[in-house]
Amino acid sequence: MNFSLEGKTYVIMGVANKRSLAWGIAKTLDEAGADLIFTYANERFEKPVRQLAETLKNKNSRFYLCDVTNDESIDQAFETIGEDVGSIAGLAHCIAFADKNDLKGEFIDTSRDGYLLAHNISAYSLVAVTRRAEKLMTDGGKIVTLTYLGGERVVQNYNVMGVAKASLDATMKYLANDIGKKNIRINAISAGPIRTLSAKGVGDFNSILKDIEEKAPLRKAVTQEDVGANAYYLLSDLSNGVTGEIIHVDSGYSILG
Template identity: 45%
Template structure:
């Protein structure tokens, strides 16, 4: 099983939990890093899961996206899965009110966090000649108002809707597309949210299982959804959040 993981930043990343779980299943991994500043954090992780492709990827750069999939095609000849685990919004827009968000900040958040999935799926499709699986990461704030989640709520809602349309369009090629909605996890990306510590405390207290999920638990569910064991699951948002989402 050959796959590409987008969004590995450090050993606290959701993508890292996924990479470890997928490697335990025997997957051959291609990993990306955002820029030269991120490389020292990502390279040792890539070596530990024996990733033999590690390339820079800023999803706003079409040339880097093309280079990644050209290298996967050259080295592998096929692709079985793609994991999309990236999100971004400018800090001033992320930490302010949605009603005050700038057109530029909203557009950037939507492009990097949502439309990038479309661009990646378009490039992955020709390599998934025998079918495949695409998975993106979401959060409960996509459907309910979560204090402090702000602009990412509308963006993640768009991401989940995009996932469903991609699932419908790519289904005839036996390509499955799903979203994994996690409970709050203390990642570097999440640290930019206002009141995030309070959100984690509330989730741990109120969730039916009274505990937070870990990147390892997220990785186990991701590995299942990307495997043939979930071959009839597509177009779904699957929760791994200790049951927090059922509280309304």
């Protein structure tokens, strides 16, 4: 078993800042010697991701604009990646969005636009990206996406994102069936709550964390590093034979009734 990822290129989508789970994944893959490609949704995130990448061991990172709401933008990004690097070994999809007004109050009040927006960015994007990325995975490949418990059961305030994550989970499984014949595996990490930009503005985030610290089997919150380590497993040969799976990196919280 070769634990090194030297000579392998991975695409990381969704680094917003140093707290991003995508960044945790990037750091772990960098430690293992991988070459990294970062995509960013708009100009606002270009500078932060370029600055963060300067702190990596491997200084050869590449950066591409990729707006997952726009098919031409996704085509352009992956065509250029193909021209620039040829083949990729894997991809981390760490993208989600919902209108902040839909992340409080009652789910029943979700508008059609809010519902479609959350599903478009948080679930359909995995289909759109996988279809382009698999063409570059000429020697098999590994894909990981990020989900949350709120897609499996009702979590207060997660609302439309929970329904979008349920869609993401099913999307991941159907994709696993399609791309398995090309020796491409796809799995999801269901991370426990971590203070990221997504979690910003969540009023009762402290009490959500406290609940984990008191009740989860491991009695502690998970970290960006925990997610990075498990992503390394899923994006490397260590997880050969595993596809269509949701791994809960959540201190065991999801086993509780």
